[in-house]
Each structure stands twice: as structure tokens, then as C-alpha cells.
Amino acid sequence: xxxxxxxxxxxxxxxxxxxxxxxxxxxxxxxxxxxxxxxxxxxxxxxxxxxxxxxxxxxxxxxxxxxxxxxxxxxxxxxxxxxxxxxxxxxxxxxxxxxxxxxxxxxxxxxxxxxxxxxxxxxxxxxxxxxxxxxxxxxxxxxxxxxxxxxxxxxxxxxxxxxxxxxxxxxxxxxxxxxxxxxxxxxxxxxxxxxxxxxxxxxxxxxxxxxxxxxxxxxxxxxxxxxxxxxxxxxxxxxxxxxxxxxxxxxxxxxxxxxxxxxxxxxxxxxxxxxxxxxxxxxxxxxxxxxxxxxxxxxxxxxxxxxxxxxxxxxxxxxxxxxxxxxxxxxxxxxxxxxxxxxxxxxxxxxxxxxxxxxxxxxxxxxxxxxxxxxxxxxxxxxxxxxxxxxxxxxxxxxxxxxxxxxxxxxxxxxxxxxxxxxxxxxxxxxxxxxxxxxxxxxxxxxxxxxxxxxxxx
Numbered sequence: 001x002x003x004x005x006x007x008x009x010x011x012x013x014x015x016x017x018x019x020x021x022x023x024x025x026x027x028x029x030x031x032x033x034x035x036x037x038x039x040x041x042x043x044x045x046x047x048x049x050x051x052x053x054x055x056x057x058x059x060x061x062x063x064x065x066x067x068x069x070x071x072x073x074x075x076x077x078x079x080x081x082x083x084x085x086x087x088x089x090x091x092x093x094x095x096x097x098x099x100x101x102x103x104x105x106x107x108x109x110x111x112x113x114x115x116x117x118x119x120x121x122x123x124x125x126x127x128x129x130x131x132x133x134x135x136x137x138x139x140x141x142x143x144x145x146x147x148x149x150x151x152x153x154x155x156x157x158x159x160x161x162x163x164x165x166x167x168x169x170x171x172x173x174x175x176x177x178x179x180x181x182x183x184x185x186x187x188x189x190x191x192x193x194x195x196x197x198x199x200x201x202x203x204x205x206x207x208x209x210x211x212x213x214x215x216x217x218x219x220x221x222x223x224x225x226x227x228x229x230x231x232x233x234x235x236x237x238x239x240x241x242x243x244x245x246x247x248x249x250x251x252x253x254x255x256x257x258x259x260x261x262x263x264x265x266x267x268x269x270x271x272x273x274x275x276x277x278x279x280x281x282x283x284x285x286x287x288x289x290x291x292x293x294x295x296x297x298x299x300x301x302x303x304x305x306x307x308x309x310x311x312x313x314x315x316x317x318x319x320x321x322x323x324x325x326x327x328x329x330x331x332x333x334x335x336x337x338x339x340x341x342x343x344x345x346x347x348x349x350x351x352x353x354x355x356x357x358x359x360x361x362x363x364x365x366x367x368x369x370x371x372x373x374x375x376x377x378x379x380x381x382x383x384x385x386x387x388x389x390x391x392x393x394x395x396x397x398x399x400x401x402x403x404x405x406x407x408x409x410x411x412x413x414x415x416x417x418x419x420x421x422x423x424x425x426x427x428x429x430x431x432x433x434x435x436x437x438x439x440x441x442x443x444x445x446x447x448x449x450x451x452x453x454x455x456x457x458x
Contacts, residue, residue: 007281011343012207018415033204033212043364048334049194052217056192063190064179068171074161079304080170089121090144090202093132101203102141115264146199164198172220173297176309190221206282208332215331222322238327242288250359251341255279269296278337289328295321348443356417365418366397367457370409372425374402383424393454414440420457
């Protein structure tokens with residue numbers, strides 16, 4: 001097993017052991033590309049989404065939040081180009097009939113497939129005589145549409161076709177006119193949404209990095225295309241906002257990389273794309289995206305629907321279709337980046353340990369409260385009193401733990417990523433000598449008086 005695979009196995013094991021992430025449908029053998037989030041995983045994800053919404057919606061006057069339906073009229077996806085073009089290069093094992101991503105097979109051979117056509121990938125696979133992971137001959141490379149197709153209503157015919165949305169963006173584009181008519185915003189302005197998207201990935205992999213069911217946080221930011229300088233400034237500002245958000249989450253800045261995407265590798269609708277990549281255990285991979293989609297989407301929906309999606313500029317008395325800049329954030333990938341970045345192994349007190357060095361801003365639990373001994377009611381009662389007081393300040397970020405001896409509790413909270421542990425001992429009760437506060441990273445403990453406890457934890 002490669003070193004990076006070994007590290008990922010340890011992270012996956014910790015996530016299951018401590019209630020962050022479980023295999024989807026695990027008792028039935030699982031379902032590839034699906035994962036379930038446990039209590040601490042939900043808490044971490046909710047924190048990510050709350051911080052994102054605060055930065056990009058609540059703290060701004062120019063971005064409006066929506067929550068569009070997952071199922072949409074099939075013409076939405078025809079207009080956007082997804083029905084005809086949302087696909088990945090597929091190649092099939094001729095013996096087992098298993099299907100694989102052609103570009104992934106090339107990457108595993110040290111070949112960069114970016115910018116390659118299907119024909120070029122097919123020719124290279126044949127030239128190199130590449131075989132499937134099972135060691136069998138491969139068929140021709142072909143396109144595979146990744147949308148999950150379904151039917152709406154009791155009758156299943158062409159008119160009832162719908163799809164589980166592969167992205168949240170189109171829900172914002174089709175609501176563009178509703179926002180204009182309801183709120184009358186001036187350019188530039190944006191529409192934001194957090195929601196699930198579904199992609200029938202040929203080969204989901206790398207834990208929660210590539211999924212069939214994922215969650216996105218996206219903004220469609222509309223600008224006046226007539227001022228090219230302003231458009232560029234807005235694009236660059238949105239990139240800086242993306243990086244600032246990652247810094248808010250406590251990610252190591254040196255692991256964040258800006259990658260300007262070449263024209264040949266950009267999506268067909270993009271005039272400029274910049275990816276924010278991150279150093280995952282399995283390599284530097286895309287974490288965030290930023291695309292200048294121009295007027296591609298609004299123009300396409302205007303033509304397909306027959307509804308005018310232009311903007312009227314009252315100052316110049318002119319009408320035009322705005323251009324769009326799209327910052328995209330994947331909740332699952334950000335969650336994985338935080339977990340992978342925080343994972344540590346060291347030796348503390350003569351024992352090896354694994355722990356998560358999570359920023360207090362995102363840690364599911366900020367502070368855990370312990371009685372030194374669980375069989376001493378006087379300590380337990382006082383610990384519950386301190387726990388209740390801290391809950392009034394920090395809410396769900398406070399945990400009460402009396403399971404096992406004190407050493408095991410420390411190790412458990414270290415793996416959860418809890419920055420502080422507060423222990424109630426006999427000096428706390430009998431001498432009013434305050435509590436013991438333990439630091440997760442160093443293991444050091446100090447006495448803190450009750451009146452100073454909240455300030456210590458903030």
C-alpha cells in the first residue's frame with residue numbers, strides 16, 4: 001500500500017470510529033460513491049455552510065439566497081447543454097464488463113489527459129496496450145452521460161422525463177427574472193444557493209472527494225459585460241474571497257494553490273477559469289472553482305424558454321443580457337480537506353496518538369467537560385453544572401463525557417478534534433480552586449478559575 005493510501009485509510013478509519021462519516025448502506029454491503037455523515041460530520045458540515053452563508057450572503061447587500069427544486073423541467077437541462085454534453089470518457093473491461101474512467105486510467109500511468117479528445121485517449125490506450133485494473137482488454141473510449149434520469153408522475157414517456165440535478169447553478173439561472181422582478185437589484189449582484197447535486201460517476205473514489213451524491217455552495221454573480229476592466233476586477237476579488245473563506249476554516253495556506261485553466265481545458269461556456277487546488281493525501285486536486293460563464297446560460301434559457309432574461313439599465317436606458325461569474329464550493333471536498341489537513345500523529349505522555357488539529361472555528365466540539373471520577377456524585381453533579389453553564393454560551397459545541405478513565409476520554413476527544421477538555425476534580429469542589437483545562441495540541445494543563453473559564457475558551 002502506498003504511503004498516501006495508508007494515510008487515507010487511517011483518516012477513513014478515524015472518521016468511522018468517531019462518528020464523522022460512515023459508508024452508505026453499510027449493513028447491506030454499501031453503495032459505491034455514497035457516504036453517510038454521523039453526528040460530528042453533520043456538525044462540521046453545518047459549520048462550513050453557516051460560515052459560508054454568513055460571509056457570502058448575510059454579510060453582503062448584493063447577494064440573494066435561494067433554494068431551488070432538485071427536480072426541474074427537462075428543458076432546463078436541454079438548454080444548459082447537460083442532456084447533450086454532460087459526460088465523462090468511459091471505457092469498458094471486455095471480459096468483466098466493468099466500466100472505468102479513461103482519463104483516470106491514463107493518469108494512473110503517469111499520463112496527463114487534460115485537453116485530450118475521446119479519439120486521442122482511445123488511441124493512446126491502444127498504443128500503450130493499457131489493460132483494465134482487473135488485467136483485461138479494454139473496449140473503445142466513449143462518452144457517458146452522468147445525469148441520473150427519472151420520470152415525474154404516473155406515466156413514463158418522453159414528456160415525463162426529469163433528472164436529478166447535476167449542479168445547483170441552473171436553479172439560480174432560471175430564477176434570475178424572479179429576483180429581478182421581486183427585489184429590483186442593480187448590477188452587479190449575485191444569487192447564492194446551498195444544495196445537493198447528483199452525478200452518476202463512472203468510478204467514484206478517494207473517499208468523499210468524488211461522489212455520486214454531493215453538496216454544493218454556489219454563487220452566480222451577474223455583471224455588466226460592457227466594462228471589461230470591472231469584470232476582471234470582480235473576478236479577481238471573488239477569487240480572493242474564496243481563499244479568504246478557506247483561511248477562515250483554518251486550512252494550511254501553503255497547501256492552497258491557484259491554477260489558471262488553459263483554454264483547451266475549460267468548460268465550453270467559460271471564458272476564464274481558475275481552480276483552487278489543495279494538497280490532499282492523494283495529491284494536489286481541485287477544491288474550488290471559479291468560472292467566467294459570460295452570458296451563456298441566460299442567453300440559452302432565453303432562447304429555449306422564450307422568456308426575456310435581459311437586464312434594463314435605467315441610467316443608460318439600455319437592455320442587455322448580463323454576464324455571470326461563478327464561484328463554486330464543494331461541501332464534501334472542503335470537509336475532506338479540513339479532516340485531512342487536521343490529521344496528526346505524534347507521541348504524548350509516552351504513548352502514540354492520532355488526533356485532529358481542527359480550528360476551534362470548525363471543531364464539532366469546542367470543549368468537553370469531565371468529572372475526574374464518574375462514581376463520585378459530588379464530582380459528576382459539579383461537572384454537569386459547569387457543562388450547563390458552558391452550554392448557555394457555546395451551545396452544541398459543548399460535550400459531557402464520563403465514559404472510561406480520564407486518559408481514554410482525553411484520547412477520544414483528541415480524535416474528535418476537541419480543542420479543550422475541562423476536568424472537575426476534588427479541588428474544584430472542596431477548595432473552589434477552579435477547573436483543569438487541557439490543551440489538545442500540547443496536552444498541557446492549567447488551573448483556571450470559574451470566572452475566567454469562558455474567556456479562556458473563546
